[in-house]
Amino acid sequence: MFDTDQLIADCQAALSDPSPNKAVREVVARAVADPEALMAVLGTPAKGGVHILHRADDLTVLNVLWAPKAVLLPHDHAMWAVIGVYAGREDNILWRRIAGDAAGRIEAAGAKSLAEGETIAFGPEVVHSVINPLSRVTGALHVYGGDFFATPRSEWDPEKLEEGAYDIERVMRAIGG
Structure with missing residues (x-):
């Protein structure tokens, strides 16, 4: 049986x-291995949004519900991150900084698709973009090694792939649909 307090502990x-x-x-990985138990507590993903399960200076735990067809620009976290999908799918494009580029541009470096029950860990240097390719809401646990909402980070313009400031309000709108 899934227990939110135990997950956080x-x-x-x-x-x-x-x-x-x-x-x-x-x-x-243990939590998302049993999606039915997790959804019995958190609910079946029905509407896009971000729900804070825990927030502190050293740890943030979120229940991220990706709206159908949601797209998030390339961004970094400036801290390590762990993602575990418990419903739907999350497609990640992985990016790398172009060495010596004055505008901080990036280039595609790979991809990782996470299906129900799958997890991934990112280091603080990772840049990725996210897509929910499905016509239904995707549910995922996101855990960050810091205060996700208070840490400055970057995102990249989708056309020129130039680095800029992360816009948390725009991101929340994009996730929610």
């Missing part, structure tokens, strides 16, 4: 691990 305990993002990935 396990993530907090994992912070003392030498590789906290890997330890948190194991915690999240």
